Amino acid sequence: MSSEQETVCPAGAPEPSSIRLIGTLAVAGILSGIIIIAIYIATFEAIKENKARALRESVFRVLPDVTKMQKVLLKDGKLVVSYEEEKDEKPIYAGYDDSGEFKGYAIPSDGPGFADTIGVLYGYRPADRKVIGMWILESRETPGLGDKIYKDAAFVAEFDDLAIEPPIKAVKKGKKTGPNEIDAITGATISSVAVAKIINKGNDYWVSKLKPGEEPAYEEPPAPAGSEAEEAQAQ
């Protein structure tokens, strides 16, 4: 076979045929494909579980005293509970305490920040029309400056009790007067203002649709069909 000649690569060795070149690449490609599929399948459940856990933790973070949550979708102007895993248009998450009493909605919203899109999850309680918590899901803000929007606990805490009317406004640090105002972070004004704007954007869409007294009641999720039972066992 020609492989022996190439071991030493002597000058003037005959060119290997195109078939052999194509064959080598095809074999390499097929093997690589098999390995990639194997690792994808092997890690799929864990990655899915990680994402679900991250979401659950974020929801519990923006809604104080909440221990249960369910996904809620807006279908034909009505709020319906959903268990589907598919890609949804715009899900929000309803949070409940141990006794199943409704505590608030966690609403994801996003918009441009200083560096890239910032994804925000915030808690909203329709009964008193207040934002009750905020958490950054995604951001590429400048480390050391803009990333204070989630690293600075004082800034995050600004959103624990915030009126939404008139719209939330980020003001210069120490100039806060109204219940709808937050102190912007020094050196990260653009990021702070962006967070306020992103929440206002979410409110523009959702507040009129989330009327107090119309919250969906907590339903026990349907009996796990396969995958969830396995996950429970794995834990």
Add this chain to the structure above:
Amino acid sequence: MAKDNQTFEEFMKGLWRENPVFVQVLGLCPLLAVTNSAINGLAMGLASFFVLLGSSILVSSFKSFIPKQVRISCYIIIIATFVTVVDYSLAAMLPVIHKELGAFIPLIVCNCLILGRMEAFASRNTLPMAISDACGMGAGFLFALVSLGGAREILGVGEFFGISLFGPNFEPWVIMILPPGGFITLGVMLLFFNWLEKKKINLDNQLAAEER
């Protein structure tokens, strides 16, 4: 015994004498991008180490089977496969780190250090030598990433691996964790290594002169 020495030499060559970053100045893009903290540097270094070692083993084992006309494509397929394995494993096991490193894990594919070692070393040497070279270069890259990340984290945040060093009164030097800080730190470290090298050459010359 002589062979053991040689493999050890190959290892030390990558770790120190021909350090991929401080001497060969390779693979700087991920280096500058992810080293704003020591832990990111460590994760990136370990990921690159694994890819380099795995690819070196495969390339060295199959070097007689791969025609030289398509060798680069084959190397890239091999490297890309290992990178995908690392990418998915990190996402499954260490989601926080995976999120932090973001696009730079897939970009290990185009790290010139790795392709360079395949072409320059693994494809021309026996398996044990290739393994020792890959370990050396991987460890050298890891060392560079952690020292750069550590230096930037200490100056820019006042922490090392997330542990606060200077107490609450420390005023962080924010520029160090921004991109310019990466260039400044790397420049200072290159300066230091070149100074060491120069000193060593002078010393060698002096010794040679004395022997004469």
